[in-house]
Amino acid sequence: MPDIRAIMTLFSATPTPTPTPTPTPTAWTGLPRAGSPAFTEGAGSDSTSFTVTLAPHAAGDTLLALICSDGTPTLTCTGWTQIGAGNAIGSTAKGHLFRRDTVAASNAESNPVFSSTASEQFMAAAYSIPGDALLNVESGWINNVNGTADPPSLTPSGGAQDYLWIAMAAFDNGAVTVSAGPAGYSGFAYDNNGQALGCAIATAYKSSTATTSENPGAFTNTSEQWAAATIGVWP
Numbered sequence: 001m002p003d004i005r006a007i008m009t010l011f012s013a014t015p016t017p018t019p020t021p022t023p024t025p026t027a028w029t030g031l032p033r034a035g036s037p038a039f040t041e042g043a044g045s046d047s048t049s050f051t052v053t054l055a056p057h058a059a060g061d062t063l064l065a066l067i068c069s070d071g072t073p074t075l076t077c078t079g080w081t082q083i084g085a086g087n088a089i090g091s092t093a094k095g096h097l098f099r100r101d102t103v104a105a106s107n108a109e110s111n112p113v114f115s116s117t118a119s120e121q122f123m124a125a126a127y128s129i130p131g132d133a134l135l136n137v138e139s140g141w142i143n144n145v146n147g148t149a150d151p152p153s154l155t156p157s158g159g160a161q162d163y164l165w166i167a168m169a170a171f172d173n174g175a176v177t178v179s180a181g182p183a184g185y186s187g188f189a190y191d192n193n194g195q196a197l198g199c200a201i202a203t204a205y206k207s208s209t210a211t212t213s214e215n216p217g218a219f220t221n222t223s224e225q226w227a228a229a230t231i232g233v234w235p
Contacts, residue, residue: 030162040053050116061131063128065098065112065126066095067170068096068199070122080098082098088144090225093225099137123199137231139230142228142229149178151217154215154230164206167216167231168228168230169202172226174194174199175196179220181202181219184206189203190202202221
């Protein structure tokens, strides 16, 4: 006769749960994710806080916020670290580079809210970069009174690497026109808030393999005071 107790034990045993698979972060590509940069225009009036709209992203992405302020306040945001900043000559505008302290945990991270030490107007360009590059984001800055915005040469501490280079320019005029990025760069984009007392921001990017430094060349813009940056990102 079959062992009834053994049969009952077999069918009453608690099944082993199937583990939920962990999403595999996307690999480093040396390029921003599609939809970068995502621009945020300020309200066209002064404020001491500013919400940046993130670019489309996925779990494991490195998130950057490039911000222009009219004036030279200090910006802070919980969970984000400033990597670099530069003032336009005369302290009329300022460019800020922030990196989120952790990679994206999902494709629906909350938009960060930045606090300012002074009431100013703001613009932002947000980038999402596939892969974990949290410790590998560096920038160099330069400024000038007028003329074309020309980001400086940058030699990151990473040595020979496969880099994503981002050129950025921040302008002290919300009506400035920028018609082109540095030669050889892709993804040129710019935005302004249309206010003479506002600000504008322009960016473009390129990837390179086994390089150690980069000098982007100039944007094409109407004459205005500016601060410009070269940003290097590597895996």
